[in-house]
Amino acid sequence: MLNKLKLGIRSKITLGYIVIILCLLASVVILNNQITSLQKERNFIIKYDSNVKTLTNDIEKYILDMESSQRAFIITGEPSYLEPYENADENWKIDFNELYQQMKDKTSQQEKLKEIEETIEHWIETTGKPTIQYKKDNNTEALTEFFKVDNGRQDMEKMRKLFDSFRATENAYTQVKASQLDKQNSQLTSGLFGILIFVSVIAIVIASGISRSIVKTITEVTQTIQEMAATKGDFKRRIHVNTNDEINELADATNILLESVEKREWLQTNIADIVTKYQGISAITKLAETFLSEMAQKTQASLGAFYVREEAEDQVLFVKKAAFADGDDRVGMESFKIGQGLIGQCALEKRVLIYDNIPQDYRLIRTGLGEVRPQHILLIPVIFENEVIAIVELATMAKFNALQQELLKQVTETFGLTVNGVLGRMEIVRLLNESRAMTEELQVQSEELQTQSEELQMQTEELTMINEQLEERTKEAESKSRELEKAKQELEESAEQLILNSNYKSEFLANMSHELRTPLNSILILSEMLAENSHNHLTDEETEFAKVIHSSGEDLLALINDILDLSKVEAGKLDIMFNEVNVSEVPIQIEQTFAPVAKKKNIDLRITKADNVVDVFYTDEKRFQQILKNLLSNALKFTEHGSVTLTIQQLAQQQLTNNMQEISVDWLEITVSDTGIGIPKDKHQLIFESFQQADGATVRKYGGTGLGLSICKEFSKLLGGWITLQSEEGQGSSFTLTIPSLPNGVEENHCDKLAMKEIAVTTEEETHKEEPSQKIEKVLQHEVEVFQGKNILIVDDDNRNIYALKTALETRGMNILVAKDGLECLEVLQAHHEIDLVLMDIMMPNMDGYEAMTIIRQQMKRADLPIIALTAKAMKNDRDKSLQAGASDYISKPLNLDQLISVLRVWLVSKGS
């Protein structure tokens, strides 16, 4: 009740002072009264005392006057002396009464006064009056008589005594009174102090009470504020003041301030919160989602959608980027144009639109349990540079309060910048991404281009090669066409002969099979009989001849059979049996067979077998023998004079090509050479064909079937080898049979191919002179190409080094120039522009390698000249300095020749090849 009463600090203080002043006033009044009464008392006492004394003295005086007057009269008789007496007699009683009156409350004193009165009256009655009468009467005697007794004296004495006693009593009384007064005085003094203390106490109490009530609330306020300050923004607290004074008002005002601060704080915290949430977001959808979910959370919105402005095909659309609490696609609008519907209106007007009268059929907020209609809808435009770039729509089941609206407003105010930023960033990311894609694309294309250029280069090379081949072929074609021309003519001629030939062939074959067999049979039988020498009339030599005849006949028969087999061979139907062959026996057999013929023709038959030939050789002996015999008989046949030589040798390991090695390690090379008529080059191929001889003339001169060589060729193929021919017309021929030792028989395809290849090679031998190992040859050839004729400048001051290098490089076909120091090097380079490469030592007199290289690169502008620095044992310093000076490469000493050659290859090979 009292609290409700408004009691300001001023009133409190005023009240306090008034109380104190009142207290002071009261005490002053009390004191004043006290002092006044004390004064009165004293005055009374003083007055009384003096009065009593005066009266007493007056009475006494009167009495004494009366006595002296009486006496003077008595003595003198003069009546004038009686005047004082009479006067005193008249007056004393007045004073006395007055005195008596004064003593009215002091009976003892009154009694004394009564006694004094009695005494005085007694005196007057007994002394005064009689004596005076006596005088007047001149009754001296009576007088004398009277004075003889003098009773009056006694009275006087008594009166005096009584007065003294009275006075003493009065004095004592006054004394008592005075001491009483003193006592009162001291009481007053102590009372004064008492009041002082009392007032002081009251003043202190009031002061402390008031100050406490003021300070307490202030302290409370201060404390609350301090606590808020200490908690750094806990604006939830409020200041509670129980008093109802200005502090309370201050507290209220502060609370209001706090409330607004709290709201602002809430706003700011939430804004900051939201702003933080969408920091680092770089996709507008994510941003929109974050924004919506944050806003919904802060404002208890239950439904939300976020539309972003997009320009497409001259049309501005706001496209929904995110929705809140909108699980399925029940969304009203995916996009809208400016001015379309309320939301479009919002975009148009660029201001917040608030709706709270939501029609009944408005879309519903869906919860797990059911659906609710929103109560309040907010449409907020997000503005950037005075343009609406996005629209946020929020709906709630309750109402957006002012604070929430304010939050929405403030957040969206700055949100424009963010949206724009994110859009910008997205654009930047998109562009960057695009640029990255383009960079990558560029790289891809450059690599593809490189690949393609490499492919192209290969293709170009191929083309060049094809071109070259074509040119060659053109030439060949030209010559061939000439040959063809010739051949055509020949063909025409031979066409005519062909009929004849064909007849001849069939006739020949018929003869072979029938005619020849008959005489041959008789020869065989008869020669056998002869050889048996059953009658013993033949010499040993003759017997031997007969044996030869027989064996030759048998060979012949076999040959005839084989001729028939030739067709089988060509059809691939001939069986070959690979068996052990004793090579050492071959010469003997040959000798036995052909020596007589040779002897007869007076031809020198030489048979040689190299020492390295293996004894056991795997091949088909029959065919092998037949080849040899055919070749030999051929040789003997076409040789008029001179010699026929049979050489058997084994091919050395290094002579074998890889392909040959794959087939067998043992290869025999049997050469039959003669000094006969020879074969013209253009017939070399021809003679291996069936039924062919070099020309018709030969046939006529030497006869023969022309089958021998083709059989040899076919058989050699069957044995896994081949036959080659070297011959010049008139200079004799040399047939070489090359066959492998094949314990396991022949793998037909392989050998065939090989044979073809080898023959192809060997038939072209005259022009190419290729070694069997093509690869090695090629390598050497390239090696020669890389180094051949290249000009190398060696710059070194050490003669031993120069010599070593020079020798090593010259053997590889390089031309070497030498310079002894950097200066000389420069001179040589000036003089010889053809130098392809420089080997540069570093430590040299006059001018060292670094300097020389620097000059070559910078002053002579020879940027492309390969310079290989020869540094001392790979010091990093050397290396760096060489590179800085412009060395293309470096090699550390001591030089490793292999490494040097490798480096030279690298730097001498043309970059493009």
Place this chain on the structure above:
Amino acid sequence: MEQFQPLDQKIQLNKQTNLEIDLLLEAIYRLSGYDFRQYNRSSISRRIFNRMRINSIPTISRVQEKAVHDKEFLEQLLNDFSINVTEMFRNPSFFKAFREKVIPILREYQEIRIWHAGCATGEEVYSMAILLQEEGLIDKAAIYATDMNEQVLKKAKKGAFPIHKMQAYTKNYMLAGGTHAFSEYYKTDYQYAYFHPTLLKNIIFAQHNLVTDQSFNEFHVVLCRNVLIYFSPKLQSQVHHLFYESLSDKGFLCLGDKETLRFEEVISKYREIVGNERIYQKND
């Protein structure tokens, strides 16, 4: 991050062509197991058009037909698709940076496993081996060099590189901070430079397809330079994921100079060691 298609592709390839390429790539995948379906379309299409030009094939569908029926042609096509442009010490500054920034860290390790993904003909693998040898780390290193193309792996195993490229390689080697003479590492004949077989000692060549195969070990360094440029962004992300999984903590990822992690999701899990050289280190 929103995916997008390279501009080029949108413009160049119409729907029909795209369909044909889809079908062809599907066929190739089914036939050979090589999956080019997620490769960079523009590159693939150019390779196809190139092949069509060379073989005078009028349509992509015909290419498909030929690929289905002609095994050799399929091989040819596969070869066309795998671009194997590489050099020794390609982008020398990368190797220099690797030597200066990464090697000191690797030096502390007990063993160093390096995965060279998409090694092609192996030039960079040998470069790395040389670098490691010069830094004295080759003995505790294992370089897993993989490529999807077995033909190029065969070549890589030979370690024989065309001699006419050696001048450029020498220059690269020197720029990359090589401490020896480059010629110490090879011998030559008239057409090839043969790298010393001791370099091969710690190199394991294996067939591995980044598109279809999984990680096979944990590596301290993954090098994949100028490979991802052939992939679509999606495939790139997939492969980056694979790399991330394959790297040990604080492992290094090295990309080609035109490649970047910047737009990849995994960027947050790496920090750039040498940004310009695309050397990234995986966070703990």
